Structures are given as C-alpha cells and as structure tokens.
Amino acid sequence: MKRVYVNEELCMGCGLCEVYCAVQHSKSRDLLKAFKRETPKPVSRIKLLQEKPVSFPVQCKSCRDPLCVSACLSGAMHVDEKTGSVIHDEERCIGCLTCVMVCPIGAVRINPNNSETVIKCDLCQGSEIPACVKFCPNEALTLEER
Amino acid sequence: MVKYVIIGCSAGAVGAVEAIRELDPVGDIAVISEEPIPAYSRPMIGKYLSGEVNLENMIFPSKNFWEKQKVQLFLGKKAVKLDLTRKEIELEDAEKIGFDKLLIATGSKPIIPNIEGVTKKGVYTFTRIADAEHIRETVYAIKAQKAVVVGVGLIGITVTEALAKLGLKVTLIGRRDRVLNQVLDQKAAGILEEAMRKEGVCIVKGRTVQRILGRKDNDDMVGGVLLDDGSAIECDLVVFAVGVVPRTELVINTELKINNGVLTDRFTRTNIPDVYACGDVAETYDFVVGKQRVLALWPLARISGRVAGYNMAGLKLEYPGVASMTALNHFGVPIISVGLTTQSGDSEGYETLVFHDQKRRIYRKIMLKSGKIMGMTLVGDVERAGVIFHLMKNKVNVEDFKHKLIADNFSLASLPETLRKQLIWEVCNEFHYSPK
Numbered sequence: 001m002k003r004v005y006v007n008e009e010l011c012m013g014c015g016l017c018e019v020y021c022a023v024q025h026s027k028s029r030d031l032l033k034a035f036k037r038e039t040p041k042p043v044s045r046i047k048l049l050q051e052k053p054v055s056f057p058v059q060c061k062s063c064r065d066p067l068c069v070s071a072c073l074s075g076a077m078h079v080d081e082k083t084g085s086v087i088h089d090e091e092r093c094i095g096c097l098t099c100v101m102v103c104p105i106g107a108v109r110i111n112p113n114n115s116e117t118v119i120k121c122d123l124c125q126g127s128e129i130p131a132c133v134k135f136c137p138n139e140a141l142t143l144e145e146r
Numbered sequence: 147m148v149k150y151v152i153i154g155c156s157a158g159a160v161g162a163v164e165a166i167r168e169l170d171p172v173g174d175i176a177v178i179s180e181e182p183i184p185a186y187s188r189p190m191i192g193k194y195l196s197g198e199v200n201l202e203n204m205i206f207p208s209k210n211f212w213e214k215q216k217v218q219l220f221l222g223k224k225a226v227k228l229d230l231t232r233k234e235i236e237l238e239d240a241e242k243i244g245f246d247k248l249l250i251a252t253g254s255k256p257i258i259p260n261i262e263g264v265t266k267k268g269v270y271t272f273t274r275i276a277d278a279e280h281i282r283e284t285v286y287a288i289k290a291q292k293a294v295v296v297g298v299g300l301i302g303i304t305v306t307e308a309l310a311k312l313g314l315k316v317t318l319i320g321r322r323d324r325v326l327n328q329v330l331d332q333k334a335a336g337i338l339e340e341a342m343r344k345e346g347v348c349i350v351k352g353r354t355v356q357r358i359l360g361r362k363d364n365d366d367m368v369g370g371v372l373l374d375d376g377s378a379i380e381c382d383l384v385v386f387a388v389g390v391v392p393r394t395e396l397v398i399n400t401e402l403k404i405n406n407g408v409l410t411d412r413f414t415r416t417n418i419p420d421v422y423a424c425g426d427v428a429e430t431y432d433f434v435v436g437k438q439r440v441l442a443l444w445p446l447a448r449i450s451g452r453v454a455g456y457n458m459a460g461l462k463l464e465y466p467g468v469a470s471m472t473a474l475n476h477f478g479v480p481i482i483s484v485g486l487t488t489q490s491g492d493s494e495g496y497e498t499l500v501f502h503d504q505k506r507r508i509y510r511k512i513m514l515k516s517g518k519i520m521g522m523t524l525v526g527d528v529e530r531a532g533v534i535f536h537l538m539k540n541k542v543n544v545e546d547f548k549h550k551l552i553a554d555n556f557s558l559a560s561l562p563e564t565l566r567k568q569l570i571w572e573v574c575n576e577f578h579y580s581p582k
Contacts, residue, residue: 049559061574071445073189075207097473101482104536104573
C-alpha cells in the first residue's frame with residue numbers, strides 16, 4: 001500500500017505541509033479564502049514535529065494491523081476494504097481518545113474545532129497525490145509503495 | 147453441531163468473528179446473546195442518554211457485519227446451561243446447540259449493593275442501552291431534576307456527564323478521596339473534579355450510600371439517598387456505578403476454573419480443551435504488573451476476542467496480555483492513563499517524573515523503573531500518549547531522554563534517531579494481535 005514517507009534530512013521545517021493540508025480539507029480549497037474567510041478555521045490533519053535540528057510531519061501510515069481500529073470504542077476507525085487504508089468516520093467518532101492512546105506514532109489529533117472528535121490524515125481522499133507531498137518545496141515527502 | 151459458538155455478542159465476539167473468518171471463511175459460527183439487538187458500542191450509551199447519538203450510529207463495528215461474516219445470530223436468547231462433556235449449550239427456550247469450539251464472551255455485570263430501598267423505582271445501573279433508555283424515560287416521565295450517581299469510575303463519570311447535559315443537577319458520591327481513583331492520582335483527579343464542579347456537578351467524597359429513601363407521596367419511588375454520615379440527599383433517580391463483576395453464572399457450576407474471572411492462559415484458553423474466554427469475563431495476564439487480573443475494558447475485549455478467534459481457528463497465537471489503559475474526554479478534560487498511575491512520589495525503585503501547570507490545566511506524570519516506563523498519566527495535553535505507550539510496551543530504556551517525555555514539546559522528533567526511525571518506519575508494518 002502507498003504511504004507518505006519522509007526524508008528527514010530534506011525537511012526544512014517550513015510547515016507548508018500543514019498549511020496545504022488545512023487548505024485541502026477546507027470548504028473552499030483556496031489558500032487565501034480558506035484562512036481569511038472560513039469559520040471554523042481550516043485545520044491541518046498532520047502535525048509538523050520539531051526538535052531542532054530535527055523536523056518532519058507525521059501522517060497516518062495506515063498500519064497493517066492498526067491498533068486504532070482494534071481499540072476504537074465506536075467503530076469510527078475502520079479499514080477500507082478496497083484500499084486497505086485506515087479511515088476515520090467523524091460522524092461516528094465520540095472523541096474518547098482511545099485511538100490517541102494507542103497510535104504508536106501519535107498521528108491522531110484532537111480536532112481543534114471540536115474537541116469531542118479526533119482528526120487524522122486521510123491521504124487526501126479522492127486526490128492522486130496528498131497535498132503535503134504535492135506542495136513540499138524540498139521534496140522531503142514522497143508517496144511510495146515500499 | 148456448530149463449529150464455533152460464541153456466547154455474548156459484544157466487542158469480544160466481534161474480534162473473534164473477524165479473526166475466525168480470516169482463517170476459516172466457511173466454518174459455521176453461531177453467536178448467542180440475551181440482548182435483543184446485535185453488538186453496539188457500549189461506551190456510547192452515555193452519548194445515547196444525552197441524545198447526542200442515535201442507535202444507528204452505535205451499531206458495532208458496522209452495519210451488516212454479521213451478515214457479511216455469515217454468522218448465525220441467536221438474539222434475545224439466554225444461554226442457561228453449559229454441558230462441557232457433551233459440548234452442548236442449552237438456551238432458555240430449551241433449544242440445544244452443540245459446539246466444536248466455544249468462546250465465553252459473556253462480559254460483566256454491574257454490581258448493585260444490597261442496601262435498603264434498592265428495589266425502589268428509579269434505581270439504575272448503566273452498562274446497557276436498555277439502561278440508558280429506562281433512565282431517559284424516567285427523566286422525561288417524572289420531569290426529574292436531581293440525580294445521584296454512586297461510584298466515581300469511568301461509568302460513573304460518563305453517566306454524570308450525560309445527566310448533566312440533560313439539565314439535571316447531579317450529585318456524584320464516591321467512597322474514595324478522589325474521582326477515578328483506580329487510574330488517576332490526586333492531582334490528575336483534581337483537574338477533572340474542578341471541571342465537573344464548573345458544570346454544576348456536586349462531588350461528595352469519602353461517603354457511601356446506606357439507604358435509598360422513598361418519596362414522601364410515594365414510598366415505592368426514589369426520593370433521595372441516606373449517606374453513612376447520616377446526611378440525606380434529595381433526588382429523583384439513583385444510578386449505581388460501583389463496578390462490574392464477570393458474568394460467570396453460566397459457567398460457575400462447570401469444570402471451568404474460575405478465580406476472579408474465568409482463568410485463561412496466554413492463548414486465551416481455559417482449562418478445558420476447545421473452550422476459550424475473552425474480554426470482561428476472563429482473567430488474563432497483565433504485562434505491567436506481571437499478574438493475572440480481570441480488566442473490563444472495551445478495547446481489550448475486542449483484542450482478546452481476536453486472539454481467541456485465531457486460536458479457535460487453529461492458529462496458535464500468543465496474547466501479549468493486558469494493561470490498565472484509560473482514555474476519556476469528559477467535561478472538556480482530555481485524560482489518558484496507562485499502567486501504573488495512582489502512586490505518587492518515588493518508592494520501591496520507582497522514579498516519578500512530573501510536570502504540572504495549573505493555569506493551563508496540564509498535568510503529565512511518568513513512572514519509571516530501571517529506566518523503563520511503567521505508567522503514564524496525561525491530562526489536558528494528551529497527543530503524545532501513543533508514542534509513550536509504544537515505548538512502554540516495547541520496554542525501551544528511556545533513561546537518556548526521560549526528561550523530554552514530560553516536556554511541552556515532546557514528540558517523535560524528540561527521540562534518538564535510530565529509535566525514531568525504527569518506531570516510524572517499522573511499526574506500521576508490524577503485527578500486534580494478528581498472525582504474521
């Protein structure tokens with residue numbers, strides 16, 4: 001399965017991956033409109049981690065044996081039968097944070113717009129290349145089958 | 147005869163069916179449950195009571211799951227007798243089902259204290275969807291305004307929040323000195339208690355309920371509770387959330403070994419061949435404290451069910467064991483607590499690292515022993531929990547970077563390079579509770 005991989009050495013910590021992730025998941029999908037006019041504010045599903053000199057964003061890897069799916073209390077986290085990727089159904093999410101507790105890479109975040117749900121990378125469902133990969137100016141992020 | 151029979155239709159059964167079907171796409175599976183509906187998310191009954199979710203969204207794990215997995219469901223039918231020699235189960239309506247492999251996934255039942263007045267109308271427990279329905283009916287029927295919740299565990303907190311959201315004035319009564327005393331220390335509990343009080347919840351600590359009082363105009367209905375210090379609290383309904391015990395009534399008179407729960411080995415097997423047990427009813431190995439114990443937690447039920455399923459279908463798969471693990475997000479306070487968490491201070495070789503910021507309502511505590519993580523408590527800022535839990539499960543020696551674990555900016559990026567790369571790039575391909 002294709003996953004987003006990071007080449008830490010190439011990441012400059014610019015944070016554009018977060019910016020474009022938020023835009024991709026906004027209503028308008030337009031950089032200026034999304035941040036200037038939309039309420040609630042668009043949020044990024046990935047998080048740029050930094051402890052200088054190290055930086056890199058962390059995205060859901062759709063684990064082969066996803067702990068978040070096994071542990072989910074509501075059935076919101078599930079594996080897509082066709083693609084094998086881990087899908088989070090926000091409608092069913094009760095924000096119990098069990099997935100946050102068990103995700104070994106910390107890829108699940110509390111939704112800043114609604115603390116009773118969580119959000120995570122959905123590999124930009126519907127687009128061929130995820131926004132973070134597409135807009136990374138230094139090609140630190142790649143979508144690959146390894 | 148049915149090849150696989152599962153008693154109980156909740157998280158354990160779901161896990162077992164998923165695993166069995168991976169290995170055996172055609173073997174007959176039958177699931178027996180006394181509840182009239184198939185598995186639903188029990189932890190969601192709080193949100194169901196408060197009206198935030200409907201039944202459709204609670205179906206667990208998904209719609210048509212049982213059909214897709216070709217499972218024969220016996221719903222609304224109680225298993226009343228188990229004959230291990232003849233490998234047969236008898237249902238309430240005298241129907242008999244023979245089995246080749248059996249999984250006992252009967253779960254747990256709430257404790258109702260044996261006190262005066264406990265049979266009055268308006269006394270509830272809170273573990274099933276029917277409980278939520280009955281409470282809601284009562285709240286609307288008598289226009290209830292005041293409720294008493296007894297018990298400060300996860301269920302007590304959940305039902306307190308739901309009732310508060312319905313507009314009731316809730317008094318929470320606990321016999322301990324703090325809420326969630328089994329998973330939180332004084333400071334962590336204090337943060338949650340403060341948030342609860344802000345929402346109008348009254349918390350009475352160190353007290354027990356001695357008697358349920360009747361209403362002045364109708365003694366059969368709840369009118370209040372009498373505490374052990376002689377004080378009385380008026381209320382329209384009482385919810386007992388003082389813990390659960392394994393539902394062993396079906397197996398108690400069989401040759402199955404029972405301690406606190408049905409004893410299982412590292413492969414979820416009981417002492418009787420072809421009979422397995424999982425979830426709340428089973429006693430399993432706790433890898434943090436290194437002892438057998440019963441832990442009634444939803445994720446563990448599904449995972450142990452899955453391990454049982456693989457073993458029932460003929461694959462020998464070891465269950466890594468359980469750990470106390472609690473995540474909750476009530477009254478606006480996110481909390482995650484795993485492993486050893488209730489002690490404070492350093493003793494018996496344990497080292498405690500603490501970060502506490504009262505203003506931001508953030509609290510972090512890590513318990514270490516010989517450089518390894520034995521427990522964590524995170525309040526307010528919990529997004530690092532999974533990484534720390536992973537280090538804990540893998541018994542990684544964190545001595546060299548232990549102080550970073552409680553620092554504000556801790557993340558994967560704070561870990562030493564080799565460890566980090568291993569964690570990120572290898573864990574996603576690992577199998578945790580599945581055959582390789």
